[in-house]
Amino acid sequence: MADMSTSEDIASTQGEEGTRRDFIHLLAGMTAVGATAAVAVPLVDQMNPDASVKALATKEAVIDSIEPGQVVTVVWQGKPIFIRRRTKKEIEEAKTIPMKILKDKIARNLNTEDKAPATPENRIAAGREEWVIVVGICTHLGCIPLGPNETGAGGDWHGWFCPCHGSQYDNLGRIMKGPAPENLLIPVVEFLSDTKIKIG
Numbered sequence: 548m549a550d551m552s553t554s555e556d557i558a559s560t561q562g563e564e565g566t567r568r569d570f571i572h573l574l575a576g577m578t579a580v581g582a583t584a585a586v587a588v589p590l591v592d593q594m595n596p597d598a599s600v601k602a603l604a605t606k607e608a609v610i611d612s613i614e615p616g617q618v619v620t621v622v623w624q625g626k627p628i629f630i631r632r633r634t635k636k637e638i639e640e641a642k643t644i645p646m647k648i649l650k651d652k653i654a655r656n657l658n659t660e661d662k663a664p665a666t667p668e669n670r671i672a673a674g675r676e677e678w679v680i681v682v683g684i685c686t687h688l689g690c691i692p693l694g695p696n697e698t699g700a701g702g703d704w705h706g707w708f709c710p711c712h713g714s715q716y717d718n719l720g721r722i723m724k725g726p727a728p729e730n731l732l733i734p735v736v737e738f739l740s741d742t743k744i745k746i747g
């Protein structure tokens with residue numbers, strides 16, 4: 548029997564086959580994507596820290612009871628954080644220290660650019676010059692430096708004194724003397740109000 552198919556029929560049949568093949572491929576593809584998605588969801592879930600983990604990553608501290616001249620230590624992620632409220636005299640004293648005598652000329656402030664210089668402005672939060680907030684770990688070998696509460700003066704520079712090998716920091720936590728190579732690190736800090744900060 549003569550083949551009565553027209554070129555249009557052939558095209559149509561090829562089209563249907565093509566459509567079927569595409570459909571099968573699409574189904575296969577969707578199944579694969581579905582399987583990947585099924586695996587991916589728990590992985591993404593595991594990578595999304597829940598609220599309690601996020602809460603541990605930051606710490607809020609109420610600072611209104613800290614008197615000028617006092618340093619309070621809070622613990623954040625297992626590290627001591629010194630929160631220092633400077634007196635007017637201390638603020639002025641730190642401003643008189645010339646940059647050229649600083650041992651470490653980099654701010655080491657996680658709230659500023661990487662290489663920002665260690666000026667007084669770069670060691671505090673903008674407009675909050677009373678407050679100095681640093682990680683209380685000596686940058687030599689990791690001892691905890693002593694502040695004015697413990698030593699009366701906080702070393703020759705009236706900041707912090709590390710009893711382990713004699714490093715001395717000014718009241719902005721900048722290393723002035725001794726074997727410590729770097730200024731005390733300033734963690735990420737946000738002032739939520741005049742009386743409350745968030746660390747981390």
Ligand code: FES
Pocket residue numbers: 685686687688689690709710711712713714725726727
């Ligand atoms: S650990 Fe502080 S001076 Fe050595």
